[in-house]
Amino acid sequence: MKRRHEGEPKLCQFKNCRLLRDSKLIEEDLWVTDGKIIDPRNVFWGEQVRADVQIDCNNLIISPGFIDLQINGGFGVDFSSDPEKLEEGLRTVSKGLLQHGVTSYCPTIVTSSQASYNEILKKIKRTPGGAHGAEILGAHLEGPFINPEMKGAHKEHLMRQISTKGAQEIEDFYGSLDHVSIITIAPELAGDSMESIQQLVKSNIVVSIGHSAANLSIAEKAANKGASFITHLFNAMLPFHHRDPGIVGLLTSYDIPKPIFYGLIADGIHTHPTATRIAHRSHPNGLVLVTDAIAALGLSPGLHKLGPMQVEINHEKATLKGTNTLAGSIASMDVCIQRFRKMSGCSTVEALEGATLHPAQVLGIKHKKGTLNYESDADLVFLDEDLNVHATFIAGEPVWLRKEGLVTGVMQLKYSMIGSKSKRVSLME
Numbered sequence: 001m002k003r004r005h006e007g008e009p010k011l012c013q014f015k016n017c018r019l020l021r022d023s024k025l026i027e028e029d030l031w032v033t034d035g036k037i038i039d040p041r042n043v044f045w046g047e048q049v050r051a052d053v054q055i056d057c058n059n060l061i062i063s064p065g066f067i068d069l070q071i072n073g074g075f076g077v078d079f080s081s082d083p084e085k086l087e088e089g090l091r092t093v094s095k096g097l098l099q100h101g102v103t104s105y106c107p108t109i110v111t112s113s114q115a116s117y118n119e120i121l122k123k124i125k126r127t128p129g130g131a132h133g134a135e136i137l138g139a140h141l142e143g144p145f146i147n148p149e150m151k152g153a154h155k156e157h158l159m160r161q162i163s164t165k166g167a168q169e170i171e172d173f174y175g176s177l178d179h180v181s182i183i184t185i186a187p188e189l190a191g192d193s194m195e196s197i198q199q200l201v202k203s204n205i206v207v208s209i210g211h212s213a214a215n216l217s218i219a220e221k222a223a224n225k226g227a228s229f230i231t232h233l234f235n236a237m238l239p240f241h242h243r244d245p246g247i248v249g250l251l252t253s254y255d256i257p258k259p260i261f262y263g264l265i266a267d268g269i270h271t272h273p274t275a276t277r278i279a280h281r282s283h284p285n286g287l288v289l290v291t292d293a294i295a296a297l298g299l300s301p302g303l304h305k306l307g308p309m310q311v312e313i314n315h316e317k318a319t320l321k322g323t324n325t326l327a328g329s330i331a332s333m334d335v336c337i338q339r340f341r342k343m344s345g346c347s348t349v350e351a352l353e354g355a356t357l358h359p360a361q362v363l364g365i366k367h368k369k370g371t372l373n374y375e376s377d378a379d380l381v382f383l384d385e386d387l388n389v390h391a392t393f394i395a396g397e398p399v400w401l402r403k404e405g406l407v408t409g410v411m412q413l414k415y416s417m418i419g420s421k422s423k424r425v426s427l428m429e
Contacts, residue, residue: 036396064369065103067363071290073093103392109142111142147186162189166190185197186213209222209230220256233262251279265329267331291329293328296311348387
């Protein structure tokens with residue numbers, strides 16, 4: 001075996017690990033070079049070269065990086081409140097998410113004024129991830145085209161109807177959709193034709209149904225027009241009824257062109273464990289774990305701001321000041337995965353795919369995110385049996401490591417990946 005030529009990207013081999021691949025945990029080495037997962041046959045048998053770096057993972061699970069499609073902020077930052085400080089705030093959140101295994105996300109903007117949206121969307125750009133923080137996949141706009149009857153923590157006076165101009169009115173209102181990935185809409189506001197939904201989907205925007213009083217018939221019509229996601233299932237929508245199951249009924253509907261995906265806040269507060277099990281067992285392949293986290297993620301209890309609202313944090317619960325109205329979650333993605341596995345009784349693979357494969361499918365990026373398939377981005381999370389995050393990699397580079405037990409190994413890894421000699425290191429040293 002020979003080593004690669006000087007100047008070529010380093011070849012890294014992760015050994016003694018379990019990979020989440022093809023909906024199974026398999027014992028197989030993972031090979032990474034130039035930020036991508038590669039087929040080892042091409043280098044081991046074809047080029048007959050050995051790895052520059054071999055890493056003993058001590059039987060840790062290697063999962064694709066977690067993807068959060070709905071997060072309002074964290075670490076003291078609220079994406080909806082101060083456009084002037086948003087760029088700095090995005091950097092803070094992007095960096096903070098790495099410790100929780102999140103390698104890419106959609107910054108979510110709650111119902112705000114037109115002027116606020118215009119200013120905010122000038123600051124949110126699709127941005128590659130790295131040591132500086134998680135990748136930004138585009139904004140998720142949660143409002144203002146939602147139903148006041150299902151406003152949740154959103155400000156009613158800022159909500160809007162959709163006129164006959166449809167998608168053009170929506171785009172004009174926001175100012176630009178260039179860096180927008182998801183828009184949450186109450187479909188009953190979209191008119192009988194729901195042309196606006198169809199037009200947005202044609203523009204490569206994921207339309208999500210949420211904050212809605214729609215019955216099942218309206219929800220099915222929206223899905224037939226291209227809506228493919230449900231914003232935080234069970235929350236801010238009509239409750240399930242045996243004569244009209246409402247939006248929840250989409251999970252088992254035969255009258256939509258393809259199965260729907262649904263976001264679920266598995267913090268143990270927004271959704272009862274029994275409701276969690278019902279949703280998952282009805283439609284496991286549609287489950288997308290979202291945090292819906294607010295600025296108080298990572299902060300101590302007290303009073304915090306979410307857009308134009310004051311939010312109180314007490315015992316892991318966030319409510320509007322002086323009310324019992326839930327204002328978002330303060331649970332991180334790794335915690336949601338752990339709690340979801342416990343509440344639903346699902347397998348480790350199913351829990352992880354809810355934060356990896358399925359959100360990637362929602363955004364249509366499965367070819368590069370959400371799997372450990374060959375040629376995918378080498379965004380990786382290293383986990384133990386309890387699904388605690390031990391290390392986070394983006395594009396094959398370590399960007400966060402757990403202090404207990406990993407610092408020595410990954411510091412060696414950083415050195416060996418830039419050095420000229422082949423090294424063998426352990427992730428559990």
